Amino acid sequence: MATVAELRERLRRPLAAELAGGCQNRVVAGGVDKLLASPLGNPFPKIRETLRGYGDLGVTEREEALKTALAALSDGEKEKAKPVRAPRPAAKQAVPTAAPGERLPIDAPLARLDTGPGGARKLQTLGLHTVRDVLHAYPHRHEDRRALPDLSDVEEGQKVTVEGRVVAKSRRSPRPGMLVIDVTLETPSGGRVKATWFNQPWVEKQLREGAALVLTGRVKKFGRSVQLGVEHLETLDNAQDSLSTGRIVGVYDAKEGISQEFLRRAAFRALGAAPLDDYLPVHWRRKYGVTDLADALWGLHFPSDETHLTRATSRLRFDEYLFLELRMLLQGEDSVLQGKRFQATGDDINRFEAALPFRFTNAQRRVLLEITDDMRGDQQMARLIQGDVGSGKTAVAACALYLAVRDGYQGALMAPTEILARQHYANLRGYLGQLDVRVGLLIGAMTPKDKLEMQTRIAEGEVDVVVGTQALIQENVRFDNLGLAVVDEEHRFGVQQRRRLLASRPDVLVMSATPIPRSLALTAYGDLELSIIDELPPGRTPIETKLLQDTHRVQAYGFVMRQIREGQQAFVVTALIEESETLELLAATQLAEDLKTILPEARIDLLHGKMSAAEKDHVMERFRAHEFDILVSTTVIEVGVDVPNATVMVIENAERFGLAQLHQLRGRVGRGSQQSYCVLIAGEHSQKTRKRLKIIEGSTDGFVIAEADLKLRGPGELRGTRQSGIPDLRLADLANDAEVIEQARELAKHILAHDPRLEHPRLQYLRSELQNRSESVAYREVI
Secondary structure (H helix, E strand, O other): OOOHHHHHHHHHHHHHHHHHOOOOOOOOOOHHHHHHHOHHHOOOHHHHHHOOOHHHOOHHHHHHHHHHHHHHHHHHHHOOOOOOOOOOOOOOOOOOOOOOOOOOOOOOEHHHOOOOOOHHHHHHHOOOOEHHHHHOOOOOEEEEOOOOOOHHHOOOOOEEEEEEEEEEEEEEOOOOOOOEEEEEEEOOOOOEEEEEEEOOHHHHHHOOOOOEEEEEEEEEEEOOEEEEEEEEEEEOOOHHHOOOOOOEEEEOOOOOOOOHHHHHHHHHHHHHHOOOOOOOOHHHHHHHOOOOHHHHHHHHHOOOOHHHHHHHHHHHHHHHHHHHHHHHHHHOHHHHOEOOOOOOOHHHHHHHHHOOOOOOOHHHHHHHHHHHHHHHOOEOOEEEEEEOOOOOHHHHHHHHHHHHHHOOOEEEEEOOOHHHHHHHHHHHHHHHHHHOOOEEEEOOOOOHHHHHHHHHHHHOOOOOEEEEOHHHHOOOOOOOOEEEEEEEOHHHOOHHHHHHHOOOOOEEEEEEOOOOOHHHHHHHOOOOEEEEEOOOOOOOOOOEEEEEEHHHHHHHHHHHHHHHHOOOEEEEEOOOOOOOHHHHHHHHHHHHHHHHHHOOOOOEEEEOOOOOHHHHHHHHHHHHOOOOOEEEEOHHHOOOOOOOOEEEEEEOOHHHOOHHHHHHHHOOOOOOOOOOEEEEEEOOOOHHHHHHHHHHHHOOOHHHHHHHHHHHHOOOOOOOHHHHOOOOOOOOOOOOOHHHHHHHHHHHHHHHHHOOOOOOHHHHHHHHHHHHHOOOHHHHHHO
């Protein structure tokens, strides 16, 4: 039987938490009125009278009533309680825990938070060290335990959660090596359910008679009796004051020996102890339609209803994106640097277009307007041009380079491979040569003499636009007056490599032919503005795609042979699960040998990752010159390689690729005027694989495919999260969050435009929160 002092303490804790939480009347399910109507309030009529009608009071009145009630409870402590057991001796040099109702700094160590004996140590094993850490260790899902089900109405096999007390327990061994523990649980409604554990002897100590439990598992019915195969067990220390029943309950990531009840209690105490001040001023919250931080944190850990949970999730998801965008913009310091200022006139754009053998599409014109707006401004341009294969990104970049040259600056285009650099060089000479723009090439395969000559011409301003690989960012390359840098497939370069090119603060255009959903582009490329060319030039014939099982491989290569007899060429791509260039080489070599047997008429050659850059170039030049018919390749041909006479792409073991990568590979054909084809050969025959590959078969829109890939596989390592520093987004739903991300990005840009280093006193809490959320020491030094 609890003493009066123990009951007083049990009542004071939620009331103190309610005061600390801003008097929002959600510290317990049903509010303070329900708490006082429970048996816990019976011994304290004065407290019940002081707080009568609490839910109908305003915030100020609630605060006064709570302070009066807590003072009364504190005065009552002077009454002597009956001792239950001698207190444990204090550990030497122990950090004192906060007294009930005492506020703790948000970064206070967990030793100061009352989480019970060994509680701080348990939380530290989960990576939680401060009050802030506990507040932001969000539940990974929620269960509605407001009205637990009547088991007589539950269907066989349904997963349910039930609450009750143990009234009987037994153990048995139906056969050697098998232990079955059976418990009979009496639910609050008087019903009984049999719960069973198989080969889990360690749970037995929690199953004493009279113990209050919350069990989750699948139902089995035997006539009128109900049995539960238990998947999850929680013990309730005090069912009357439980955070695990009678409400919507959060379920947390945990380890063996750390109960959900303990984690909820820790979150509850952290919420009651921490000052939940908001780092977003009220006018920003109103503008973006988000609730205050205290409401959000209480609502995610202990929501009063579904609406509260939705409101809380929306606010904290917005915060995740806001801090990510702030971090990306601060890391990409280029976004706030003074840049070049170009004239970028409409006459110059018209002059460039008139020299083309085609007209710009509406999408290209729209993107050019976005680029020229940036180029005319004082701030350094940092823009990403996204577009599907063949959408005309290079022509747009060439126009921007022309505008830079017209103003007396130099331009540079950096590509990830020598094959691509040579291709861009040829294209830019075609676009710019007749406009008196001098285009040069600088790649590793050049002779030392040719390299030195090109480097000298660049330094003396005798070359207007330089195309190259990483050779452009070597120490002995000096530009006379670099005004615009174009980086192709930027995710293939390291961050430091890119920054060396940008040391002289040119305007920056990044091109990517890898379609990325807008939401992912806004996070992965948070330091860049986004332009999308979402329209293909007229007259392009869509590539026909066909999905075949590997049992129909002979028919696939029969079709390839018919194309070869008509004078066309084909790519055949192989993939391996293992990340091994040696095994990849063996697989590609074996496939080439097999094809020589299947297609004796065809001339076949091989391209693989173990070749040097010069060897790869040589093979591609021979393929372009139609010196052989079929190129068997690993994925080194994925990006950018242009062979107009190749009309067939066969992809072996297509299920081993992501949808976006398959679309990239498919884009290697269809570069000429002939109808082109892509054949996907699946070595796995499951329905799941077939459904996924059918997306590629049915669509040629890279952005549609990328959205599907995101939903199926998640964000993955796009752009290399290790390079870009994208943290885990615990509440994010990147497949559906584009609008939220754009709002967060807008606010981040607004904040940094007015205070680029977050130095204003009113932004100190925001700055502190940003620093604490950052996992990178180097990043903390940025701000």
